[in-house]
Amino acid sequence: MSSEDSERGSQSDDGERSTADVVSDAVYDNRWRLFGVVATLLGFVFVAALLTDVPLTKLVDIEFWLGLPYGDVFTVGFAERALQAAMPIALAAIGGLYAEKSGVFNIGLEGFMIFGAVNAAAVSWILAGGSASQLDLWIALVATVLLGLIYTAVFAVLTIRYKADQIVAGLAVWFLGLGFGPFTAVVMWGGVSSPPLSSLDTVTVPVLAEIPVLGRLLFDANPLLWVTIAIVLASYVVLYRTRYGYWIQAAGENPEALDTAGVSVRRVRYAAVMFSGAVAALAGGMLSIGIGNGFTGTGTTMVDGRGWIAIVAYLFGNYNPILTALASLLFGAAQMLRIQLGTIGVDLPSSLLEQFPYVTVIVVLTLVGATRVPSAVGESYESEE
C-alpha cells in the first residue's frame, strides 16, 4: 500500500541480485520492525527475570534452555486444550475478517462476545435453571446467535447507514458489553456472575476416536469443535470460491465497481457485518455454556480480551480464514502454555504467566506490522442512485 510495498516489488523484479543481497536489503528495510520485536521480547524477558529473581546469567545459559524437558510440554493433552482455547478466538476472528473484507472494521467483536456469553447463560438458565439438558444448551446457543444478529443489525445500521465512526462505535460496543453484560447477570442471578451451569458434553465418534493422537483431538471432542472447523472451511470456500465471496471482497476494495455491476454495496456489507456478529455471539456462548460452566462478569468478564486477540489473529492470518484459524491456534496454545510450564516445573507466579497470551499478541502484531487493509475500510459508501 505504501512505499514499502513498492520497494519490495522493485526488488523482486531485479533478477541480477543474489539471494544474500535481497535478504540483507529486506532486513535493512524492516530494521525498525525487527528492532521492535527484539526489543519487546528482550524487554519482557529482562523484566520478568528481574522480577522473579532468576539470575540473568541463567537466561543466556544454552545448557539451561537445552536441558528443559520439551517433550513434556508438547503433549496431546496440551494440543487438546490449545484447540479448545482456540475455538472462540477463531470464530470471532472469522467474523471480523468478513466484516473487514467487506469494508467495515468491526472492532466491537469483544463486546459482541460478552453479549453472547451472558445471553447464552441467561437463555439456558431461563429454559432449565442450572440443570439444562444438551438440547436446552443447543437451543440457548441458537438463540444467542439470533440475538447476536439483532445487535449487529443495529451496529450495522449505525456504521453503514448513519456512517458512525467505526472505531469509536466498536469501542462503544465493548463498553456496552462491559456494562450491560454484568448488569444482565445481576438482574438474572443477583451477582455479576452466574451460578455453575451445565455445558456441552464431549462426543466420541466410534472407531474414528481410536486413531492415535488425531482421534483423541478431533473425534473425542466438544461438538463445537466440529462447528468451528466447518465454519472455518465454509468461510474459506465462500470467500475465495463463490461469487458472493468476490462481492464481499469488492465491497471492501472497490465499492464503485461493485455498484457499477449492479450489486448493492450496502446489502453486502450488512450481510458481512451481521455474520460477524452472529459468529462472535456463538464464540461468546461457547465460553459460557459450550466449554465453560456459566458466565463470569468480574473485571473484564470471562471474554477477557479474546475478541481483541481475534482481531490480531485475522491480521496475522492475512484475512485468509484457514491461516486465521491457525493463528488462533497459536494464541490458544499461548493461553494454555502456563499449565504445561507448571507441569515441567517452571515455577513462575500465575499472575505473570497469565500475561503470556497478551505479550504474544504484542510480539505478533509487531512482527506483522502494518497490514494491507482493504482500501475502502472505514469509508461509508453512497451509491449514485
Next chain:
Amino acid sequence: MSSTDTTPAASDDASGDGTDAGGDDSLGRRALARLVDASIFERLGIAVASTLLALLIGLVVVAAAGYDPVLFIDNMVYGIFGTYSVADLFGTNNRLAQTLRPTVTFIITGVAVAIAFRAGVFNIGVQGQFVVGGFAAAATIVSIAGSLPGGAAGGAMVIVVATIAAIAAGGLYAMLPGILKAYAGANEIITTIMLNFVASGVVFWLLDAYFRPGGTFFVRTERFPEHVSFPQPIFEGTSFSVVGLAIALLTAGVVFWIMERTRFGYDLVTSGHQADAASYSGVDAKRTIVATMTFSGMVAGLAGAVYVIMVLSYFSDPATLPTFGFDAIAVSLLAANNPLGVIPAGLLFGGLESGGNFVNQSSDVPRQLIDGVVGLVVLFVAAPELFRMAGKRMDVGGDEQ
C-alpha cells in the same frame, strides 16, 4: 460521492515517508478528523443529545428490568447533588464531594485521552497507564515516607516525589506502544489494550510479592501515613480535596495551552489531522507518535498518583479499581477531544458515577447500568449523522455547514 471515496486511499500512497502508516492508521486519523470537522455548536448539540438519549435508553432498560424509573431518577438526582434545592448545595451534606471526587480522575484521565485522540493516535491504554502510575506513586510513598520527616512539609515532599514517579512510569509505559506503532507499525489500539491486561497482572504480582504487609490476606500495600495526603479546607472527612480538583483543572488548562499555543502541540495536532502538511513542514511523523503516546501516558500516570493519594491512601489489586481509563474515552469524545471541554464532560461523568453509586446503595438497580449508559453515550457520539438526520427531519436547522 463515489469519486471522493477513492481519494483517501490515494492520498495514503502519496503521504511522503509514511512507510508504516498502514490503512488502519489513516482510517483512524480520518475518523478522528471527521469528529473535529463539526462546528462548536454542533459538537455541543451532539454531546448533549447523545447524553440525553443514552440516559433515556438507560431509563427504558431500568423499567424493562422491572425497577421503578421514577425512583431511579429521584435517587440519581439526590445522589449527584445530595439535595433537591440549590440553596443547600454547599451546605453540610457531603454528597457533592462524592460527585467531585470521581470528577477529578475523569478530568485528568480524560485529558490524557484527549491528547492522544487530538493527535490522531488511539491510546486505549490510559487505564493501564493509570494503574502503573498509581502503583508507582503508592510504591514510592510506602518506600520513602518512613525515612523522611513527618508533618505537612515532609508530606508535601513525599507527594511531589511520588507524583513525579507516577508521571514517569505512566509515560514510559505508554512510550512502548508508541515505539511499536511508529517503528514497527503495530496497531496501537490492540497493543494498548493488551498492555492494560499486562499492567493489571504484573502490578497484582508485584503487590502480592513485595508490597503486602506481613500476615494480611488482601493483596494491597500498607496504608499511607496520615501526613501524606492533600489538605482539606472544605469537605473534611471525605476522600475529596479541592487540591485534587485544582490539579485536575490546572492539568486541563496547561495541556490546552500546550496543544494550542506551543510548537510542540501544533506539531502533534497537525500530524493528527493533516499528516501530509506536517511532514512537508519537517515534522518527523514517527517521533511525533512516540511523543504523543508518552505525553498522554504521563498525564494518565498523574491521574493515578492523584487518585491513590486523594482517594485510596493505599494501592490494591488493579482488577478491583474502577475503569476510569475507559470512561475517560467517553469523556474525551464528549468534549470533542478538547482539554478544556473535558472539564464539563468530566463533571457530568462524576455526577453519573456518584448518582449510580447512590442508586446502587438505596435501591437494587445494579450500578453496572451506568457503565452501560457510558457505552451508549460513546455509541451515539460516534454517530453524529444520526442527530443530523433527525435534526433535518424535524427541520431544526443549525447543522448546515
